[in-house]
Amino acid sequence: MTMGYREIYERYRQNILAGVIKPGDKLPSIRVLAEELHVARKTVEAAYAVLVGEGYLVSRGAKGTLVNPDLVIPSPRPDMAPDSEDATLNQFLDLRDAPGAMRLGIPALDAFPTKKWLLLAGKAARSLRPNDMTNPPVMGYTPLREAIASYVNISRGLNCTADQVFITSGYRSNLMLILHALGMKSDKVVFEDPGYFFGQRLLKRFATQLHYAPVDRQGIDVDYLLRHHPDARFAIVTPSHHSPLAVTLSLPRKHQLLEWAAGNQSWIVEDDYDGEFHYTRKVLPALKSLDTQDRVIYIGTFSKTVMPAIRIGYIIMPRAAIPRFREIGEIMEAGQPLLTQKILAAFLSEGHFYKHLKKMRTLYSQRRAMLLEALHTVYPGVFEVELSEGGMHIVAFLRTRTQDEELAAIWRRHQLQVSALSGWYCLSNKRYGLVMSYTNIVSTQQAIDLISGPHAETLALLS
Ligand SMILES: Cc1ncc(COP(=O)(O)O)c(C=O)c1O
Numbered sequence: 001m002t003m004g005y006r007e008i009y010e011r012y013r014q015n016i017l018a019g020v021i022k023p024g025d026k027l028p029s030i031r032v033l034a035e036e037l038h039v040a041r042k043t044v045e046a047a048y049a050v051l052v053g054e055g056y057l058v059s060r061g062a063k064g065t066l067v068n069p070d071l072v073i074p075s076p077r078p079d080m081a082p083d084s085e086d087a088t089l090n091q092f093l094d095l096r097d098a099p100g101a102m103r104l105g106i107p108a109l110d111a112f113p114t115k116k117w118l119l120l121a122g123k124a125a126r127s128l129r130p131n132d133m134t135n136p137p138v139m140g141y142t143p144l145r146e147a148i149a150s151y152v153n154i155s156r157g158l159n160c161t162a163d164q165v166f167i168t169s170g171y172r173s174n175l176m177l178i179l180h181a182l183g184m185k186s187d188k189v190v191f192e193d194p195g196y197f198f199g200q201r202l203l204k205r206f207a208t209q210l211h212y213a214p215v216d217r218q219g220i221d222v223d224y225l226l227r228h229h230p231d232a233r234f235a236i237v238t239p240s241h242h243s244p245l246a247v248t249l250s251l252p253r254k255h256q257l258l259e260w261a262a263g264n265q266s267w268i269v270e271d272d273y274d275g276e277f278h279y280t281r282k283v284l285p286a287l288k289s290l291d292t293q294d295r296v297i298y299i300g301t302f303s304k305t306v307m308p309a310i311r312i313g314y315i316i317m318p319r320a321a322i323p324r325f326r327e328i329g330e331i332m333e334a335g336q337p338l339l340t341q342k343i344l345a346a347f348l349s350e351g352h353f354y355k356h357l358k359k360m361r362t363l364y365s366q367r368r369a370m371l372l373e374a375l376h377t378v379y380p381g382v383f384e385v386e387l388s389e390g391g392m393h394i395v396a397f398l399r400t401r402t403q404d405e406e407l408a409a410i411w412r413r414h415q416l417q418v419s420a421l422s423g424w425y426c427l428s429n430k431r432y433g434l435v436m437s438y439t440n441i442v443s444t445q446q447a448i449d450l451i452s453g454p455h456a457e458t459l460a461l462l463s
Contacts (some may be wrong), residue, residue, distance in 0.1 A: 136335030140167025157289030170201030219249030374447030
């Protein structure tokens with residue numbers, strides 16, 4: 001049955017009211033739309049005429065038909081609004097999306113080997129054959145899975161094979177796949193406190209029994225976990241550099257955690273998001289490298305080592321769990337873009353990745369020193385930094401005060417995308433300070449200029 005004028009009218013009206021088509025937007029000509037929808041021109045004419053009559057559209061002669069530029073669209077009903085619009089949520093969404101300096105989690109964009117990347121991208125695009133244009137493999141492009149296995153084995157001390165690598169679009173898909181492949185909705189999940197905000201947010205929605213274990217200078221308090229949540233099915237941890245405190249999980253606690261998981265048949269999810277960037281020792285092996293019982297699910301990302309926009313992460317699956325991941329993967333995933341995987345596979349297997357990491361390790365430790373010096377110069381006595389062994393950000397603790405939310409808001413008004421530490425906590429024992437990235441600082445002077453912007457307001461707030 002062909003479409004009547006009423007249906008065309010309704011489609012336009014609804015799209016205008018929903019804000020999909022905006023005041024001032026141009027509509028297709030009657031002829032073009034009639035052809036597109038396989039209807040007679042007079043059907044489209046009738047729909048447009050009603051919409052003009054009701055004031056949704058205006059006809060501008062030769063210019064065509066537009067959505068009435070003076071139309072005021074009512075805001076959506078309250079029940080369509082997001083669940084929570086609190087300041088903490090906004091600070092994290094700003095951190096991810098708002099422009100500005102010192103943005104967390106963004107690697108040194110000035111030092112990325114763009115020319116090399118473009119060369120590889122051209123080569124990968126030219127190599128695409130019809131066969132590559134069908135569906136990408138759900139668990140990932142084989143040469144990339146091989147390159148990742150070889151990288152994590154050599155650099156992170158793992159002992160896996162390519163068939164244990166599941167390539168995903170990053171942290172969120174990693175967690176969702178793991179929870180669905182190995183758990184049930186009612187399983188108890190323990191997360192670090194403070195902990196990665198986007199992880200908390202996802203787990204609050206998808207894990208019905210979410211609990212927290214505090215983190216101190218030696219990482220997650222495993223005694224606390226054993227005392228309060230020995231029955232947890234999952235512990236999700238950042239052992240190399242805790243997010244956000246950047247502390248490293250101590251060796252005794254690593255063994256304690258592994259022993260608990262083995263004894264209880266629980267899973268440890270090791271989020272090694274920036275484990276590559278360790279400055280005091282050459283390599284800091286991953287927790288997974290100590291895991292003789294295959295209870296650790298290792299997850300990694302190329303957001304820190306290559307660029308966040310690449311949207312490629314991966315899971316190293318426990319061998320026995322591969323069939324479960326395959327089954328769930330076939331349901332939840334459709335594979336990642338093949339072209340991106342081809343470029344990345346070449347970047348790794350031709351050695352550029354290792355070279356880049358080596359360069360970044362030196363650069364980041366220099367840039368961290370620049371920011372520390374700037375803080376010391378501009379804010380003597382205000383902040384206290386407990387220097388960790390690595391990572392891509394520092395936490396500047398407030399020595400005596402607790403107004404980190406207000407302080408972060410001031411700094412953000414000066415285009416400094418720092419984050420209030422207290423917002424990363426769920427338990428009551430909070431610490432206060434600013435979490436700030438140094439990866440894109442280019443000189444001590446630049447850092448001084450940047451952080452001097454909010455100087456007067458900072459001192460006024462903390463006086
Ligand atoms: C703690 C933590 N885990 C994982 C990630 C990686 O997330 P994705 O792979 O989705 O970019 C980040 C990125 O900021 C992070 O901070």
